[in-house]
Amino acid sequence: MASLNKVMLxxxxxxxPEVRYMPSGDAITNVTLATTxxxxxxxxxxxxxxxxxxxxxxxxxxxxxxxxxxKGSQIYVEGSLTTRKWTDKDGNERYTTEIRADRMQMLGxxxxxxxxxxxxGVEDGGYGDSSPAPMQxxxxxxxxxxxxxxxxxKPAPQKPASFDDFEDDIPF
Numbered sequence: 001m002a003s004l005n006k007v008m009l010x011x012x013x014x015x016x017p018e019v020r021y022m023p024s025g026d027a028i029t030n031v032t033l034a035t036t037x038x039x040x041x042x043x044x045x046x047x048x049x050x051x052x053x054x055x056x057x058x059x060x061x062x063x064x065x066x067x068x069x070x071k072g073s074q075i076y077v078e079g080s081l082t083t084r085k086w087t088d089k090d091g092n093e094r095y096t097t098e099i100r101a102d103r104m105q106m107l108g109x110x111x112x113x114x115x116x117x118x119x120x121g122v123e124d125g126g127y128g129d130s131s132p133a134p135m136q137x138x139x140x141x142x143x144x145x146x147x148x149x150x151x152x153x154k155p156a157p158q159k160p161a162s163f164d165d166f167e168d169d170i171p172f
Contacts (some may be wrong), residue, residue: 005080007099009053010107011035013073019066027062031069033099041117045102054098055079068106078103089123 014032021027033053041047055077057065069075081103088094 007079007081008077009033009035009099010054010076011053012068013071013075016053016064016071017069019062026059027057027066028060029057029065031057031065033075037049054096055101056082056098057101057104061101063102065104074106074107076103076107077101 014034018030019028031054033055034050035053036050038046038048078097079099081097081169082100083095083097086094086096107140116142
């Protein structure tokens with residue numbers, strides 16, 4: 001049977017992003033994202049519950065998140081749940097469940113918390129050239145204008161590997 005590990009969130013950053021660099025030079029950025037559910041209880045009183053999510057960005061997407069996001073920024077994130085095991089300073093094994101971001105879209109106004117740029121988005125099939133997406137208006141450009149752009153500015157995306165190309169040594 002098939003399985004699915006997909007997370008989609010819209011929320012606000014609870015603090016500024018934390019950017020680190022691996023010895024290889026690759027960036028890793030951690031953010032804490034708040035999502036809030038609202039409802040009315042049986043007395044008609046409004047109730048809120050805020051859930052905090054750990055989100056991790058890698059590579060160029062991590063650099064973009066570290067540069068453009070700040071506390072309070074509203075973002076849309078797509079990714080998958082991952083749990084990692086680590087040892088604390090007292091030698092105890094700990095587990096942390098995080099969202100490994102595959103796609104991020106900044107929401108909100110340009111003056112405040114985002115500008116509409118996307119990183120690792122669906123527009124390029126998720127196989128981008130690892131450069132940040134240009135700032136875009138909320139309305140897509142007409143098709144004629146898109147065709148007038150020089151063809152040499154971005155190489156054509158390569159066809160992703162098919163499932164036949166993967167080695168299948170999974171034990172289940």
